[in-house]
Amino acid sequence: MERLANDCFANASEMISANEALNKISSAASLIVGTETCSLPKAKNRHLAEDIIAPRNVPLFDNSAVDGFAFRYSSDQDQDTGEAPRIVFGQSTAGHPLAEAPPPDTVVKILTGALMPDGFDTVAMIEDVSFAGDNVILPPHLKLGANRRKAGEDVREGQVLLKRGSSLRAQELGYLASVGIDAVRVFKRLKVAVFSTGDELINPGEAIFTGSIYDSNRIILTTLLESYGCKVTDLGILRDERQTVRNALKGAAETHDLVITSGGVSMGEEDHVKTALSETGQLHFWRIAIKPGRPLALGQIGNTAFIGLPGNPIAALVCSLKFVRPLIGILSGWGIDPPLSFQAKADFTMKKKPGRTEWLRGRYTPAKDDVGIAEKYHTEGSGILSSAVWANGLIEIGDDVTYIENGDMVTFLPFSELMR
Ligand code: AMP
Ligand code: MG
Numbered sequence: 038m039e040r041l042a043n044d045c046f047a048n049a050s051e052m053i054s055a056n057e058a059l060n061k062i063s064s065a066a067s068l069i070v071g072t073e074t075c076s077l078p079k080a081k082n083r084h085l086a087e088d089i090i091a092p093r094n095v096p097l098f099d100n101s102a103v104d105g106f107a108f109r110y111s112s113d114q115d116q117d118t119g120e121a122p123r124i125v126f127g128q129s130t131a132g133h134p135l136a137e138a139p140p141p142d143t144v145v146k147i148l149t150g151a152l153m154p155d156g157f158d159t160v161a162m163i164e165d166v167s168f169a170g171d172n173v174i175l176p177p178h179l180k181l182g183a184n185r186r187k188a189g190e191d192v193r194e195g196q197v198l199l200k201r202g203s204s205l206r207a208q209e210l211g212y213l214a215s216v217g218i219d220a221v222r223v224f225k226r227l228k229v230a231v232f233s234t235g236d237e238l239i240n241p242g243e244a245i246f247t248g249s250i251y252d253s254n255r256i257i258l259t260t261l262l263e264s265y266g267c268k269v270t271d272l273g274i275l276r277d278e279r280q281t282v283r284n285a286l287k288g289a290a291e292t293h294d295l296v297i298t299s300g301g302v303s304m305g306e307e308d309h310v311k312t313a314l315s316e317t318g319q320l321h322f323w324r325i326a327i328k329p330g331r332p333l334a335l336g337q338i339g340n341t342a343f344i345g346l347p348g349n350p351i352a353a354l355v356c357s358l359k360f361v362r363p364l365i366g367i368l369s370g371w372g373i374d375p376p377l378s379f380q381a382k383a384d385f386t387m388k389k390k391p392g393r394t395e396w397l398r399g400r401y402t403p404a405k406d407d408v409g410i411a412e413k414y415h416t417e418g419s420g421i422l423s424s425a426v427w428a429n430g431l432i433e434i435g436d437d438v439t440y441i442e443n444g445d446m447v448t449f450l451p452f453s454e455l456m457r
Pocket of ligand 1: 233251300301303305347348
């Protein structure tokens with residue numbers, strides 16, 4: 038199976054825009070995972086591999102939405118005067134319906150969720166009735182069908198309940214349970230291997246040496262990938278050595294659907310990922326007109342997709358949110374699923390080079406009776422992780438923009454959307 042169509046990476050040496058890169062990803066990549074059946078508790082946060090057709094109505098029967106008295110509607114209910122007291126014939130509670138059909142001019146005491154008695158169509162709330170001895174006086178101005186939940190008003194038998202690709206959040210799982218479904222076919226998790234590359238890298242907990250830095254990308258990537266539903270293998274740090282990199286890539290590709298590395302994709306002498314990949318598979322090196330994170334390598338090793346992220350942690354993070362997320366969506370069967378964004382008022386001014394998209398680390402604050410404001414972090418370096426810790430999202434500045442004035446509208450992408 039072709040995971041990434043080759044021709045889509047033609048002219049790789051040219052600078053392409055962020056949108057072109059996204060278009061290339063969506064036309065080059067296709068579904069690669071299989072499917073499996075999961076019980077509902079196991080299916081949480083997975084994605085449906087089939088359309089689900091409702092096997093029955095919800096609610097299954099007409100029932101009461103309130104505690105009160107059920108009755109057969111008569112046009113008298115519309116009058117100001119109300120009507121004569123009615124006899125209470127019996128009661129219907131949740132799980133314990135009335136056994137017999139009540140006479141039409143009586144009322145039946147009913148509790149929320151209880152079956153509507155035969156022929157009865159309307160419920161008066163307990164708070165709204167008055168009593169004459171043991172009899173009940175119904176309030177005026179009730180509409181036919183008031184406080185009654187109709188059979189099938191939520192779900193109709195035979196309708197498409199959920200579409201293939203739907204993500205199974207708490208509410209979708211509840212929806213499936215409500216029609217009695219206890220297991221569904223979902224897409225298998227995408228198997229992703231993650232490496233870091235660099236002779237300077239050490240693991241947190243290890244002793245530092247002169248010139249060493251702690252590997253922060255790997256934990257960023259594995260965490261992010263897990264929240265995207267991937268089955269992640271952490272394959273550690275690769276030394277800057279062509280043979281090592283090549284063997285590791287080859288090995289990982291044999292047992293995974295996607296291999297992701299960070300670092301080693303620039304033009305430096307020690308950037309072996311590129312060379313190793315062109316020896317074991319096909320490399321499609323992209324220079325994307327974006328900031329942060331210009332060099333992004335895409336390719337494949339055999340049938341396994343490969344993505345080489347820039348080494349700087351912020352660049353790796355932003356490229357993951359903007360490019361890896363949609364790639365994973367397509368490979369895993371849930372599609373692009375565009376994250377929600379909204380407009381906010383810039384609380385900064387900035388000059389910008391035209392012809393590239395920039396993502397600033399931003400902090401959105403809602404405003405009372407007005408559009409919320411977006412601040413940007415005070416420094417922009419692509420190695421500055423404190424910016425992302427401070428931020429609650431990204432501010433996207435489009436290709437053509439050259440200047441942002443305080444108060445201009447900008448697009449804000451909350452992390453909560455980009456990280457789901
Ligand atoms: P490279 O793309 O390998 O030239 O790396 C660019 C910058 O990112 C260098 O300053 C690296 O030290 C840094 N870097 C690369 N990988 C990581 C990592 N896993 N964690 C933190 N910083 C990294
Ligand atoms: Mg490096």
